[in-house]
């Protein structure tokens with residue numbers, strides 16, 4: 001066994017960390033937060049140029065990476081820098097669906113930084129269930145509503161799931177379609193997200209779509225794409241938790257009350273120790289989810305469910321304790337920690353929450 | 368022992384219910400339920416309604432226009448107000464400053480300031496904390512120098528809740544720097560419209576603008592605005608803090624919050640069934656409900672005891688710690704319950720725009736509330752400070 005990064009990964013990590021440290025600061029973040037669509041093209045293009053988007057795909061797909069380890073490394077750095085940009089949704093989640101469906105021209109555009117995508121899958125009553133699709137497609141005409149679609153307004157093209165056969169919760173019978181952003185009958189109610197970025201409610205009223213992959217076989221594409229996106233989400237959260245922990249550690253040794261640094265109060269020192277212990281656990285969970293990504297599906301999924309559940313629990317601890325031990329200062333919009341804490345907490349609302357993954361873990365390990 | 372409400376208690380509860388259903392508008396209660404930002408007018412309007420009924424100051428003695436309710440009545444009132452989504456009463460004048468004036472103010476101060484608190488003529492804010500003096504409040508640096516019949520105040524307060532609405536601020540200021548910290552502090556009443564005062568908003572992490580920095584540059588305050596003795600302010604400040612901690616358990620908020628969580632969880636579908644029937648989620652809800660049932664009784668026990676023997680001491684610290692843990696847990700359940708719809712930043716939508724909420728649960732900005740309520744274990748003496756008090760009282764040291 002070897003837990004060291006390969007030379008290539010070490011180089012990628014170093015250059016990414018340097019680049020993001022310089023390009024993601026509170027100024028660029030506020031720019032993103034105040035922008036109409038929730039993204040800035042600068043960061044996107046610069047990252048594409050560095051080859052970051054290419055690293056989400058295998059060589060056969062036109063990229064030069066694509067493993068769990070490649071992806072975890074990149075997203076951890078994004079989380080650490082608290083960079084707000086839709087890489088996860090627009091490039092990874094949507095891109096992997098297209099790559100698996102053989103839409104390699106679009107993947108090439110994506111890798112070049114020239115395409116923005118959005119996956120419109122979840123619905124107002126689907127919660128985290130991947131198989132739940134009420135939206136219908138009849139001869140390529142779509143009707144329905146999609147909920148909290150990330151990056152919808154900034155996208156050029158949407159990937160929309162719709163049912164072509166079966167009951168509302170069947171895995172079979174889900175099909176995927178390209179829908180142009182300006183298609184007739186498509187409306188997007190855009191809104192900002194509490195942790196940065198934008199999403200929207202998408203309504204489809206007799207909208208024309210063009211089929212991606214095979215009709216009725218969309219579930220398998222979604223499941224694999226969600227699997228890698230969940231790994232990425234865990235890694236991003238790990239990065240954010242690392243920064244939260246570092247900021248808290250720094251603050252505890254700097255902030256003076258009662259004539260001494262508050263780190264000298266054991267009531268806080270021990271909790272900092274607990275945070276550091278949980279950070280090691282979180283790192284191991286992410287390493288496992290990334291490292292087993294290329295294993296058989298059951299092993300892959302067990303480790304992904306375990307990681308997302310553990311990140312939900314450890315993330316809550318890190319974000320709440322970081323705020324509490326900072327005191328009032330952490331409650332302010334101006335202080336970096338506030339944004340990071342929101343990001344960590346809101347990660348629990350993506351790709352299934354703590355309980356969702358616990359249930360799936362139980363189903364896979366106790367049957 | 369009798370855990371049931373008496374006939375009189377039940378009659379009182381009916382009276383409160385009738386009052387709320389008559390006087391609390393749907394518009395206002397919806398705003399409270401959805402966690403919208405209340406305007407100054409909203410809050411002042413509600414105060415006026417309570418005042419007209421004689422219910423604005425439950426804790427004040429009757430001689431000052433208070434209701435002088437017993438512990439059970441206060442519990443009933445808080446509970447009913449929270450379930451009806453009434454706005455909370457702004458505590459700074461009513462339950463912080465007023466008890467100090469009643470106990471330590473001179474006759475002129477009582478006659479002048481107390482009626483104005485009830486009538487709403489004055490809106491008070493609390494000027495205790497400073498950037499360098501949070502938990503260590505006694506280290507505060509804002510200076511007041513006596514010059515003839517004035518004090519001249521220089522320094523900075525921070526975290527001043529509703530400083531943007533207030534026309535008056537009660538401040539702890541340093542009047543002697545040569546003695547032990549606690550022995551050089553005075554309690555001053557300052558008109559916010561005095562030249563030299565500047566209020567700067569601090570935006571909180573949920574986007575809300577409820578706290579401020581308040582800067583003082585050569586601010587002249589008449590000496591008659593000193594409460595009690597010069598350099599005895601620390602005694603008054605601590606007296607005030609024990610009052611700040613009554614109703615700190617927030618049982619009413621928790622009860623209303625838990626009901627809201629259940630309502631959401633009945634409507635939300637998870638794996639083909641209502642979320643409330645999901646065993647993992649149901650267990651989370653039940654756990655909090657069990658804690659809250661006990662808390663409600665703990666609260667009544669402690670408040671009744673205190674009513675017999677003065678302001679609660681270490682027990683108030685216990686109520687604060689456990690009460691805030693439960694409230695924050697309920698906020699956490701609410702954000703879990705709505706699933707992906709926790710993510711939209713909807714507070715603006717609630718405030719005024721005509722855009723429909725994206726969230727089909729009609730639950731309001733539950734994530735924003737979750738983040739905003741991280742404050743309740745930080746302010747008014749953090750939970751760490753409260754635990755320190757409990758340990759010290761019980762074990763010495």
Ligand SMILES: Cc1cc2nc3c(=O)[nH]c(=O)nc-3n(C[C@H](O)[C@H](O)[C@H](O)COP(=O)(O)OP(=O)(O)OC[C@H]3O[C@@H](n4cnc5c(N)ncnc54)[C@H](O)[C@@H]3O)c2cc1C
Pocket residue numbers: none
């Ligand atoms: C089953 C068992 C096997 C053992 N085997 C061995 C052995 O093989 N060889 C050997 O040498 N010893 C052994 N020990 C002894 C063991 O190392 C001591 O029990 C241990 O060091 C704690 O000391 P104590 O029991 O005197 O408790 P104390 O040191 O008196 O501690 C009492 C409590 O106070 C806490 N505490 C103490 N200091 C602090 C502090 N500064 N901050 C916060 N909390 C503090 C402790 O954590 C504990 O909760 C064994 C003990 C047990 C129970």
Ligand SMILES: Cc1cc2nc3c(=O)[nH]c(=O)nc-3n(C[C@H](O)[C@H](O)[C@H](O)COP(=O)(O)OP(=O)(O)OC[C@H]3O[C@@H](n4cnc5c(N)ncnc54)[C@H](O)[C@@H]3O)c2cc1C
Pocket residue numbers: 255257258262265267268324325326327328329331492493494495496498500501502503525526527528529578742745746747748749750751752755
């Ligand atoms: C939303 C909000 C509204 C507020 N409104 C007002 C207001 O209207 N008026 C006003 O005067 N103030 C107000 N405050 C200020 C509040 O009272 C302070 O934030 C609080 O006293 C904590 O001080 P601090 O933020 O400086 O944290 P610090 O005192 O710096 O504490 C940082 C951390 O260290 C811990 N700590 C400190 N000392 C010890 C110790 N001895 N042992 C163990 N742990 C310790 C704390 O518990 C905390 O976790 C408000 C604060 C907030 C967040």
